[in-house]
Amino acid sequence: MATRARQKEMVTRTSRQRQQQAIQYAGAAIAVFVAGKLLRRIFKAIVGDKSNKFKFLIGLEPSQIRKLAQELIERSQRVHDQVAAVPLQKVSYVNVIAPLARLEAEEFALMQSCKFPRLVSTSKEARQASLDAEKMLDEHKSKCSMREDVYLVIKTFCDKKFMVQPEEQRFIDRLVKDYERKGLRLRPEMRGEAERLNARIGELCNVFQNNINEDESSLSFTVGELTGMHSDFIKSLNTGEDGKLKVTLKPIHYFPIMEYCKVRATRSAVAAARYRRCMKENTPLLEKVLDLRHKLARLLGYKNWAEYSLELCMAKKPEKVQEFQEKMVEHITPAALRELKLLQDLKEEEEGNSVVGLEDILYYIQKAERRMINLDINDLSQYFPVDTVTSGILKIYEHLLGLKLQESRSRHVWHEDVREYEVFDSEKKACLGIIYLDLFSREGKYNHACVVPLQPGCDLDDSCRQVPVAALLMNFTKSATNIETLLKHSELVSYFHEFGHMMHHVCSQASFARFSGLQVESDFREAPSHMLENWCYEKESLKMMSCHCKDPQKEITDGLCNLLKAKRKSFPALRALRNHLFLGTLDLILHTEEKIDTELLIKRLYPEVVLGMPMLDGTNLAASTLHLMSGGCDAACYAYLWSEVFAADMFETKFKGNIMNNIVGMEFRNKVLVPGATKDAVQILKDFLGRDPSVDAYLRINGLNQFDDL
Template identity: 45%
Template sequence: MTESPGGNAVKMPKRNHRLIAVTGAAALLALAVNLGITAFNSHRNNRKKKDLQGSKVRVTLSASEILKLADRVISKSKEVHDAVASVPLDKVTYMNVISPLAELEAQQFPLVQSCLFPKMVSTSDDVRKASAEAERRIDAHVLTCSMREDVYRVVKAFATRGEWVNAEAKHYTQALMRDFERNGLNLTLTKREEMQRVRVQIDELSLRYIQNLQEDCSFLVFTEIELAGVPQEFLKSLDKAENGKLKVTLKSHHVAAVLELCEVGTTRKMVAVEYGKRCGEVNLSILEDLVHLRHKFARLLGYSNYADYAVGLRMAKTPAKVFEFLEDISNSLADSATMELSLLKDLKKKEEGDYPFGVEDLLYYVKKAEEQQFNFDFGALKQYFPVNLVLSGVFKIVQDLFGLRFVEITDAEVWHSDVSAYSVFDLSSGELLGHFYLDMYTREEKYSHTCVVALQNGALSSNGSRQIPVALLISQVQKDVSGHPALLRFSEVVNLFHEFGHVVQHICNRASFSKFSGLGFDPDFVEVPAQVLENWCYESFSLKLISGFHQDITKPIKDEMCKAIKRWRYSFSALKMKQEILYSLLPQISALLFVKVFSTKSYILLKMLT
């Protein structure tokens, strides 16, 4: 898993049952009257807290209930797999082989997520530990199922017949076959057993790596002078150490604020260095072991390296295509990136003297250059984005774009008082399309990144009824300690639109199979809807809709500011793209460490980017 202090994409390890998290920001209450966001009838408000209509997700399980549910999920899964495996090869049909597996996946995914997502949001240490233990048990079971040769033989027998119900069912069957064979079911028994041992090690190390980062409570202490430039509301939100200094945690929302706003170069450098070193001693050895194990895993499957295995399902198909693509883009950006970097170095020299320019300076001086170039202050701009107003604008824009209606569920069962829940309806037909939860504000022990989690995938059952999608949007907005409405930085506004794109994508998905309804099934496409929705952040009409001075929301940002924001979007685009290329390149490099060619062309490309 990669973490980014700037709120870039964060993805959980991909398994059919696991949490699927993607980039972003968050959402909360909308302005119901102005934007047509409907409240439930008053008689519903008097009922007891309840689960959402059509949702199998359980959001307030105790530690013991989580473990019991995980065991029931595993037991039911084993029962269905045993039944499918017992079908004689000459009597296989869609209804006795494929349909039971598809139904199991659809029905169990929300139950699995009920066990797993509490580790991201619960305030109870016991619940988080139980959730992690449930994940371990379910992971082990899913791995066992993925290696069941008896089930593979039956599915293969049906696939060989070619008696497809429809094109989507054919695609689902082929996906099952692909998953089995990528787990080695078409290999010899000796190789399969070795693969299983390696896979167990990979899963255990991956989970340990993630848990180490999530549980890291490291912090640095600074005086207010050492944090000069950081807004007062941020400083007020920081805990104090025994010596009276302020604690800056190494969570991404703290790190991003310091790297972007702090005027003191030594402070920025200390935070950047320590952020990069988090869990370094323990996680570096884990990472080294993972690289070796992944290479071994890929070789057992017949691939030359793990990059070949990982890219095989993507549009690029081969690592060579990935490197060629990245190199072409990098070369085309070279001159522009050099000029942009020179400008930032000059700014630092004027402000701090002859100190070398480091990665810790990038966010701060890009922001300073943009403020000078476009003549606006990002701190002042923040005053125009009260969180409730921004969210109401998002609801309105999405409603008009996609023909949706949002209804806040005031009596929904939630795991924290900060959490709100919404139903989403088709505006024209009134059909219930899905639900989503919004867990917006930062708190202790909460997952430290903004993301969207699929809690229940949409699916069409064999009896014709449709299971509706349920999503969770997690964000890290700081509550205003003075009691005023929370204000969003413009980058947080963009993130909010991005995340809402994932929510809409998930809820509007009409696939028949749960496997195809999830956010991460098609990794080449998953970010497209979110990135498309971001475009509305830069148009004047939408900027005016989502903005209003926090002391008088009837005063949106001015036309000149809207135009400046649109121009600002493309500032330092070469350097920003170089950074994205580097993020794309590093996983490929780690997967190619065993290939001799890495020491030449790949190394040169990496040096070009850095």
């Protein structure tokens, strides 16, 4: 016992000394950094005396974005040079690890200040400057990741096996792993090739993503060609010079048309156009990136890119993913065939043709659901005014997670539609973070739903905690009339899901920036929010998020809540095949095999997975699928269904029939959200479930046969 006490005292004393030294070191580094005229001016004008906690910058001009990016690169260079200059015999936590941790903590928000305008700015010049800055920063990051001098100093420290705290050791191990995954174990000439490949991949991915983000493709139709569409949808469309109505290929137009337009030729034209988006420019980019990824993986000692990419995921190996997907296909296909037969019967009844094509799936699923459960989704929207939905979401998350969300107008935002909230712990009254809600579609804005971390929550080595900041981007269509914007139930689900990601980011209490919130393994990241989607189908929570738009006292009925729950359980097998297993299988093939013609592969693979259904001729959906190119998602498209499996297990085990239980909600917050990435996801699941995770709940909920646990 005495020995343990002495060891504990030594660790405490060492930690105290390390903290004091780190304050001195980091203070000097920061003093150099903020000496730049631009940053002094911006911090004084925007951040003021809260600069220790809030570093994300809003409203930068194009020239300021580029200048800030250059300042960040210069500061990062200085810190890396200082670490590299530490004599190997004098390495310590203070002069090697702490500076790099501090750099990660503070540069993230400023880097996002440069990168974020590309997603939200109404100025094309600002979006271009943001893209330019992102290229500069990514190139610099790639160069830093290949610095042998820095790696040798870190590796020397690691090899000395100093006594550190568990999260510190996790950070150190990850640092070493990151350098080695970039090729620092290779011979110098091979390292140079790895650096070139990394840089080229990043460059091409940025161009690919920007092509999609800037795509403004549209089609024109007469009112008759849009038969079946709701009057509000028709009113929301712009009229072209030819007098026809302009339909974009963005989700706000694409999905309603695919679900409700009665004219098959219109649905077919819209589907084909969407799957041809950016095909000419992005197909060669995609195939070049795939080739470069394979070359890089082999150079680093991996069989293929999937093996490299999955190393840091829950699944670990491509074989595990393949086994998972094959078993899911095996169990889902019989049910999917029964579901498809239902749609074929409906199509034969309406068109006299029972061959269901890709352009028919959503339309006939919608018709089948209306017939089976007598639910009109457009009428249902009357119960979901956007402000009522927002208020309800806030109340649910506040109650469930022990939080208080307070709207603030103390700082300016990037668009007049954006709302800002401070998030407090309801008991301790401490500010946990800041969130932004950017809910409506506009020109130039990123056109998918997502959460963007703007600043990580982490400890700074001056005894100050940096608060997490995140933005929620949705693309709701503003009402064309004076009536408040009404949401479809599917939009409510998406909103609630993405809000869950923000809560994950804000509630995390990691000490290091790289373990903050959403930086968990990519195949676990969606699981908490998938679980939270259940609140969009339960009576108690639905009534908190709804009221009739013409009579606020009129709540959604129990009958409608029951119908929504029934709708959720309709066509689960067909949806899983089309939405998840096809893309997951495609993704795995692309990242395990070489020299692939992506258009031909999709033409062959789609009918193999989706019950013989042909892909539309002359299309290549891979050319507009961001997940195949964006960092962290490549070779991980299986993760969506994988996450749904764990989400079902968490909900059924802890929350079923008990959705507003604050005690269970706090357990979820403390055991799943608070750790961030400080633990392996498998351990997080075990801590919350009290056992190993299982697929049983997912299979039971969807009426599928069970198979062995993962």
